[in-house]
Amino acid sequence: MSSKLKVGFLMFPYMTALDLTGPAEVLSLVDGNQLYFVAKDLAPVVTEATYSILPTHTFETCPQLDLLCVPGGPGQQRIMHDESMLQWLARQGQGAVWVTSVCSGSLLLGAAGLLRGYRAASHWNYREYLEKFGALPDPARVVHDRNRITGGGVTAGIDFALQVVATIHGEQEAKDIQLMLEYAPQPPFASGTPEEAGSEAVVRVKARLASAVKRLSGESRIASS
Amino acid sequence: MSSKLKVGFLMFPYMTALDLTGPAEVLSLVDGNQLYFVAKDLAPVVTEATYSILPTHTFETCPQLDLLCVPGGPGQQRIMHDESMLQWLARQGQGAVWVTSVCSGSLLLGAAGLLRGYRAASHWNYREYLEKFGALPDPARVVHDRNRITGGGVTAGIDFALQVVATIHGEQEAKDIQLMLEYAPQPPFASGTPEEAGSEAVVRVKARLASAVKRLSGESRIASS
Numbered sequence: 076m077s078s079k080l081k082v083g084f085l086m087f088p089y090m091t092a093l094d095l096t097g098p099a100e101v102l103s104l105v106d107g108n109q110l111y112f113v114a115k116d117l118a119p120v121v122t123e124a125t126y127s128i129l130p131t132h133t134f135e136t137c138p139q140l141d142l143l144c145v146p147g148g149p150g151q152q153r154i155m156h157d158e159s160m161l162q163w164l165a166r167q168g169q170g171a172v173w174v175t176s177v178c179s180g181s182l183l184l185g186a187a188g189l190l191r192g193y194r195a196a197s198h199w200n201y202r203e204y205l206e207k208f209g210a211l212p213d214p215a216r217v218v219h220d221r222n223r224i225t226g227g228g229v230t231a232g233i234d235f236a237l238q239v240v241a242t243i244h245g246e247q248e249a250k251d252i253q254l255m256l257e258y259a260p261q262p263p264f265a266s267g268t269p270e271e272a273g274s275e276a277v278v279r280v281k282a283r284l285a286s287a288v289k290r291l292s293g294e295s296r297i298a299s300s
Numbered sequence: 301m302s303s304k305l306k307v308g309f310l311m312f313p314y315m316t317a318l319d320l321t322g323p324a325e326v327l328s329l330v331d332g333n334q335l336y337f338v339a340k341d342l343a344p345v346v347t348e349a350t351y352s353i354l355p356t357h358t359f360e361t362c363p364q365l366d367l368l369c370v371p372g373g374p375g376q377q378r379i380m381h382d383e384s385m386l387q388w389l390a391r392q393g394q395g396a397v398w399v400t401s402v403c404s405g406s407l408l409l410g411a412a413g414l415l416r417g418y419r420a421a422s423h424w425n426y427r428e429y430l431e432k433f434g435a436l437p438d439p440a441r442v443v444h445d446r447n448r449i450t451g452g453g454v455t456a457g458i459d460f461a462l463q464v465v466a467t468i469h470g471e472q473e474a475k476d477i478q479l480m481l482e483y484a485p486q487p488p489f490a491s492g493t494p495e496e497a498g499s500e501a502v503v504r505v506k507a508r509l510a511s512a513v514k515r516l517s518g519e520s521r522i523a524s525s
Contacts, residue, residue, distance in 0.1 A: 092321050093481065096317050096321040096349060099317065099349040099351065100316065100317055100454070103348065103350050110351070123325070124321060124328045125335045127354045129352045129353075131351070198482060216484070216486045217486075228482025229483070230481050231482055233485070234486050234487060237487065237488050247501075249488065249491075250491035250497060250501060251505050253488075253489055253492050253497075254496075254502070255453075255454075255505050255508065255509065256318065256455050257424055257454055257456055257493065258454070258487055258492040259492025259493045259496065260458070260483075260487065261442075262459060262483055263459060263462050263474065263478075264478055267484025267485070268479070268484045271484065276472075276476055277479070280479045280480050283480065
């Protein structure tokens, strides 16, 4: 069951806390896994959920990871051209056994050149931009293509992480963790995808997502521009 | 739609990060809500997911909250007799419009005397202990009794928070947030409850949960003893 892994998460301002926490919770429960929370420097990183997390490592001090995981969030567009971050992702991505993301984190993997020719998932509102990086957008909630495993928007990170554990550590370990986390979801509404929510909701939510990004960047640059 | 709320979360060492982050993510997306992350002091609080979160307020500096939310986790048993924390919970619980919890956080509400005569949820492995505090254990994933809203284990916090938003801010707001978070879960296995997972898995997971608590406390004191 247990090949112990060095699991590292990219951290950046206004990342979505739940993109990170779903996988971090699941992967931390695998006995022996060591988690790394990696940012440009060790200053606290503010998340979309308004709380701040302390990084444990910088791009310089983080060892080669076995599993690289990149979360997304409204802050993703602001760092799309950050050279030190892109170089770190590219370097880690070449050496890692598994290269993974949740939500719009896949656009960061793409910008680092790590998804060319790979099928990949992303948040429904950003999925189409994957094409600009040579990736093949896939609407599945979790997409596994060779050693790339990518999840859809935010809460997909929990389904994603359980699949990662099943793939690497075996089904029994994934099922036990699912029980530990009482993961038998009962969404109160059928509103989790654009198809379910309907076009009026999609218009409202697209506007909210755009204004969250705009508030941060002071401009409406989109992913790859 | 928007009555703005002061939403506060109790923070303590070895809390389950996902107990906090599900509701914090959902409730932070309601326009105008102000979130408070409240601990004994402002030192970083280490979570079960191994990362540390910075509190924003102490028991002394936190204003009266509209919505109090108490997460759980392996650290819960260690603080069951912490007088300053229990007094803060009792005081906030008397003044708050909504008194809520996720996972074993309901045992902390119980210890503070806030669940006497109320139906309440908890993580499946700790639910029975609610009786010691005069609460009525309810196996539902989200339990709403007067102004108490309590969620089951860990991931139940997302279902819980969407129901809270629907109750306070209206269904449309909850549905829009569900779409924002792409919450259309696809658990890879049917293993999220004791009934689904089966008795062998339950034995394994109970042992893991007990040893996580034991590692922290150096003794196997249970919740209310």
